[in-house]
Amino acid sequence: MTRLLTLFAVLLGLAAMTAPARAESYDNVVQAELRPGWRLPNGDHMAALHLRLAPGWKTYWRSPGDAGIPPEFQWRGSRNTRAITPQWPAPVVFWQSGMRSIGYKGELVLPLRVSVKDARGDARLGGVVDIGICKDVCMPHRVRVSVDLPAKATRPDPVIAAALANLPFSGPEAGVRGVSCRVAPAKKGVGLEVAIDMPRGTGREETVIEARDPALWVADPDTGWSGGRLVARTTVRHASGGAFALDRSALRITVLGGAMPVEIKGCAG
Numbered sequence: 001m002t003r004l005l006t007l008f009a010v011l012l013g014l015a016a017m018t019a020p021a022r023a024e025s026y027d028n029v030v031q032a033e034l035r036p037g038w039r040l041p042n043g044d045h046m047a048a049l050h051l052r053l054a055p056g057w058k059t060y061w062r063s064p065g066d067a068g069i070p071p072e073f074q075w076r077g078s079r080n081t082r083a084i085t086p087q088w089p090a091p092v093v094f095w096q097s098g099m100r101s102i103g104y105k106g107e108l109v110l111p112l113r114v115s116v117k118d119a120r121g122d123a124r125l126g127g128v129v130d131i132g133i134c135k136d137v138c139m140p141h142r143v144r145v146s147v148d149l150p151a152k153a154t155r156p157d158p159v160i161a162a163a164l165a166n167l168p169f170s171g172p173e174a175g176v177r178g179v180s181c182r183v184a185p186a187k188k189g190v191g192l193e194v195a196i197d198m199p200r201g202t203g204r205e206e207t208v209i210e211a212r213d214p215a216l217w218v219a220d221p222d223t224g225w226s227g228g229r230l231v232a233r234t235t236v237r238h239a240s241g242g243a244f245a246l247d248r249s250a251l252r253i254t255v256l257g258g259a260m261p262v263e264i265k266g267c268a269g
Contacts, residue, residue, distance in 0.1 A: 034147035043119030060103035061091035067099035069132025077126030087111040090261035109163035168261035179267040189237035201258030212250040
């Protein structure tokens with residue numbers, strides 16, 4: 001939390017230096033709604049959060065990079081639901097003033113797989129979503145959304161289906177032949193090198209590495225091709241600044257900017 005607040009202060013400070021002060025209603029920047037979707041054969045329900053942003057504005061992915069603001073979801077207004085799991089479409093990498101962020105520009109349709117307690121009955125999805133939005137200024141923003149999820153709705157929504165079609169490919173689907181991770185001591189943390197044996201792409205690949213433990217911070221990696229493999233080097237630190245164990249099998253590695261987006265789960269030592 002301290003790191004996030006510090007990031008907000010830095011971003012707002014940069015904005016103050018580059019843009020004249022002005023009064024603006026940021027409620028007009030984002031239009032948010034929940035698409036009710038359809039009931040799946042197994043009893044789950046596929047819905048979606050649909051965000052439309054004003055021209056030039058963007059919002060952030062689940063792992064927004066060092067210059068981004070992570071989204072948070074609170075679904076306390078829901079009924080007849082057990083769990084809500086976002087299905088993230090492949091994002092875009094943005095660079096501004098030498099800082100990297102990861103997200104979506106203009107529009108985001110975020111599919112939400114809803115586990116329903118009683119699959120025979122209607123459900124309701126509702127709550128608040130805290131997101132980051134950015135143009136000349138970057139700031140947190142809250143939207144309130146709700147929608148009924150009818151049990152009899154079985155026809156797929158083509159807008160949600162298109163977003164599901166844009167999910168990253170799995171490692172096997174993308175032709176990944178193997179992934180290895182090496183760790184070494186580093187100043188104030190652990191150095192991590194990930195080597196991915198995969199078909200050569202565009203040469204513009206970027207990687208995002210996420211740990212299962214939310215207390216672990218993974219810096220934006222340096223990524224490039226070496227010896228026929230895509231290699232990402234980064235540093236991992238604990239929020240407390242103390243020692244920690246890194247479970248390499250639980251790492252999630254996403255490759256963006258290549259021939260296709262790829263999500264890889266876990267790596268060997």
